Amino acid sequence: MNIKFRSSQFVALLLFASLPATTPTLRLAADRAGVLIGAAARPSLLQEAAYAATLSREFNMVEAEDAMKWWTIRPESGKFNFSQGDELVRFAQVHRMLVRGHCLVWDHNNPDWLAHGNFTSAQLSQILHEHITTVVKHYAGQVFAWDVVNEGFDEHGKVRDSIWYNQPGIGLAHVDKDTAYIEQAFRWAHEADPQALLFYNEGEGEGLGIKSDAIYAMLEDFKGRGVPIDGVGLQMHISSFETNLQSVATNMSRISALGLQIHITELDVPVPVKATGVWGGESAHPEDLDRQAQIYRRIVRMCLDNPSCTAIQTWGFTDKYSWIGSHSHGSQGWALPFDRDYRPKAAYNAIAEELARGRNSKR
Ligand code: XIL
Helix, strand or coil, X not given: CCCCCCCHHHHHHHHHHCCCCCCCCHHHHHHHHCCEEEEEECHHHCCCHHHHHHHHHHCCEEEECCCCCHHHHCCCCCCCXXXXXXXXXXXXXXXXXXXXXXXXXXXXXCCHHHHCCCCCHHHHHHHHHHHXXXXXXXXXXXXXXXXXXXXXXXXXXXXXXXXCCCCCCCCCCCCCCCCHHHHHHHHHHHHHCCCCEEEEEECCCCCCCHHHHHHHHHHHHHHHHCCCCCEEEECCECCCCCCCHHHHHHHHHHHHHCCCEEXXXXXXXXXXXXXXXXXXXXXXXXXXXXXXXXHHHHHHHHHHCCCXXXXXXXXXXXXHHCCHHHHCCCCEECCCCECCCCCXXXXXXXXXXXXXXXXCCCC
């Protein structure tokens, strides 16, 4: 097994991995391949039998799609509400799944009282420190890996403007490194739970380029100075069938050469849908679904071929509940391995086949 865990509590999962197979599932294939296969999920949907059954049968890892974000945990200033996150953790424990936490520091999905609170830097520093400490301690031993900072860079390779960085920021925007606030967040998270794996998570720049170069420079600096970071999350919301996946593999190689893990964290591959009034109706083109499957196949293979790539996660798992519909204003859909009736698609078969081939298979 190549999965690097810190805590012995996950031994149970590994033992489960060695049980004989009954039905082939993504989960069983991933357990055998020594990789985590996960999905983002919404606790409110666990009441739906097919949703819960598919999630627990097919995945050995789950991430809160929104349930551990500021807007859920901190609806009001001064109050923490862990009920949704706790529900997901309970589900995961019952089904022996690992839980990824998402996310501690982001400029989106924040409650209004925070986003428009006109706080001073000193106040924001105190608020962020309290948040990271309280949330990470609450989930210590339950969340094995955190996205500490999400989407910290812009498309020009600059640290993204945000309340945490420079608007007004937590007071570290004008020290010698632009990434000082990111470093501080990792240090606070590590203090709160030294066992948790800490990830920097980023999208729209998974391949080589000005953005990934800037992130790489930060990672190299952090590793060189002993900043507690364990890995990089590559979101992988695939925006085009023409995405240069070879370039992503090359970026993964240089990240792993720094001694960091890689998790593919938010994989989905939207396809164009024709306007039928309802996004994702019957209107996806079959050829597009085949091309989609090939992209899923190549991404799973890319991860399995890099020993540092320890998790593959899709952003949701059924087309019935994917963020892509609203995100694309109904122009795209069908992004996930299961259709709206929880039937496996060609993408599912592609993922399953690659997982079954395992790591370093010669094809
Ligand atoms: C999305 C969720 O899927 C939606 O439910 C929510 O309304 C907005 O956020 N990058 C991220 C995720 O890191 O947190 C985002 O999730 C998708 C883009």
